[in-house]
Amino acid sequence: MERMESLPDENTGTEEENETPERNQGNRRNVQGYSSCPTTSSNLNQMEEKMRRKLQFFFMNPIEKWQAKRKFPYKFIVQVIKIILVTFQLCLFAHNRYNHVNYTWDNRITFSHLFLLGWDSTREINAYPPGAGPLAVYKIDEFYNTLDYAYAGYANLSNAIGPYSYNDDNNNMPDPVFCQYNYKQGIIHGFNESYEFNSEINETCINFTLPNGQLLKSKHYIKDSGMEINFAALVRAKLMFSLKTINFRAAGPITPPECVRFDVEIIFDNEDHDGQMSLVLEAEPYKLVCNGDKNYITDNKIDQILRSILNILVILICSASLMLCSRAIYRAQLLKELTVQFFRRAYNKELSWDGRLEFLNIWYIMIIVNDLLIIMGSAIKEQIERNQFTNDQWNVCSLFLGLGNLLVWFGVLRYLGFFKTYNVVILTLKKAAPKIFRFSFCALLLYAGFMFCGWLILGPYHMKFRSLATTSECLFSLINGDDMFATFSIMSKKSPMLWWFSRVYLYSFISLYIYVVLSLFISVIMDAYDTIKQYYSEGFPKSDLQTFIGEPCIEEVSSGLYRTQSSSSLNAMMNSLFCCNFYRSAYSKIGGGGSNLNIL
Structure with a gap:
């Protein structure tokens, strides 16, 4: 009951300020009916409350932002359209490229019969x-x-x-x-x-x-x-x-x-x-x-026109996605500077490194990279189809479009992460990534030792160890249990000493990597998975930024509280926090109650 009475209205002099007592009573009863809403002390600073609300809205997903401000998730729609267009473009290009490569290979075989004795x-x-x-x-x-x-x-x-x-x-x-x-x-x-x-x-x-x-x-x-x-x-x-x-x-x-x-x-x-x-x-x-x-x-020209229209649409939608994500990263950094200044002035402490990283969205960086790849690939594809390349550029084009499409579909994981069930995979990979990198580095040193040793000693007598690349491929296949008997049996018996060495070498590598290294690798991932399951039951650890933001309750998100305007008070807060005119002028672009902060 104290929370709604003490919470300052975000627009002084507006219609909400002159609400009737009956409406306020109804609001208080509505809040009291849900124990999930946090209580706010009567002496809560107005600036702190507005800052918290802005950060809560910034870290909402598109569905919550729609509920909070009825803000249409146009960036999400851009990504959906992009997935459809680039996938359709890739399917057409893959079919044409297969025909091109297959036609080239068949002609090479024909020339071999015609011209090679x-x-x-x-x-x-x-x-x-x-x-x-x-x-x-x-x-x-x-x-x-x-x-x-x-x-x-x-x-x-x-x-x-x-x-x-x-x-x-x-x-x-x-x-x-x-x-x-x-x-x-x-x-x-x-x-x-x-x-x-x-x-x-x-x-x-x-x-x-x-x-x-x-x-x-x-x-x-x-x-x-x-x-x-x-x-x-x-x-x-x-x-x-x-x-x-x-x-x-x-x-x-x-x-x-x-x-x-x-x-x-x-x-x-x-x-x-x-x-x-x-x-x-x-x-x-x-x-x-x-x-x-x-x-x-x-x-x-029907075929050329249709393909050109598709290429142009892909370039346009990827350019729009590139600009929106770049703008989102830029505005996120402005909000980070505002938050750093707020913590410095309000609490006399620096925002932690984990808190600063919250404002750097890796998904946006990945989207920007795949946009650049697809734009370059689509431009090369258009020139190929217009016969503006005199040499073979199919492989270069397929490299850009293939990698771009790979990252586009990886980006779908971001939206699946909004659901608790699917988010387990993403959180497990994120939690296990540092340990996996450290573990893989140590395992790679052992792998390099076996690789150079096998290449040097067995190379002249075993076709799988003829080069450093084939040696690495052979050892990697052995880790996965592939073609083991053939690897043992192909070894030449010209040197009995090296034949026995090959047995000791292969048995040692297989035993070490399958029974020890691979098992430890799986245990690292399972340990991260168990930790994530424990977090789901007991709560996730929070940084100082997450502790300050708290969790917005469902009633506040859908009640229209976030749709109120707060630009005047936040502009005043900017004047008090930022002495630099650059930040004040830049932040004025993302003022207006944070409505323009609706990023992906």
């Missing part, structure tokens, strides 16, 4: 362990025969099933280019263990120019051209040419075919100088502008 279908299947060894040449005659075979396939392009054409407006065959990269000097005298060597690499190139229909004899042609191939000094050789084609698979009612140019490189890699020259074919796609024909409506 010794290529067979078993090399097209990703098998583990690999079903075939590396494609390579081991004899000088095989090197020249491979060049001859590639030239013959390029000259006889009309025999290919695919609709390939030469990179010439009249479909005349341009000359393929052959380049070799060799050491400036590399002569080996094996009979007396001596050599002459200069590590500088020189590049020399020639064109294979032959009359139509004539087959290439590369060994004689290269010699007659004045180029000499010294295989002892040869580092790398390339045969390069370009092909054009049209992809009809993408064509549909509103989608025209795609025109593509492939820059093909047949690479002979001899960097190891181990007698094995590996053979690799690369085909880099470049999207071209199609001229079309009279039987297909190439000027149909």
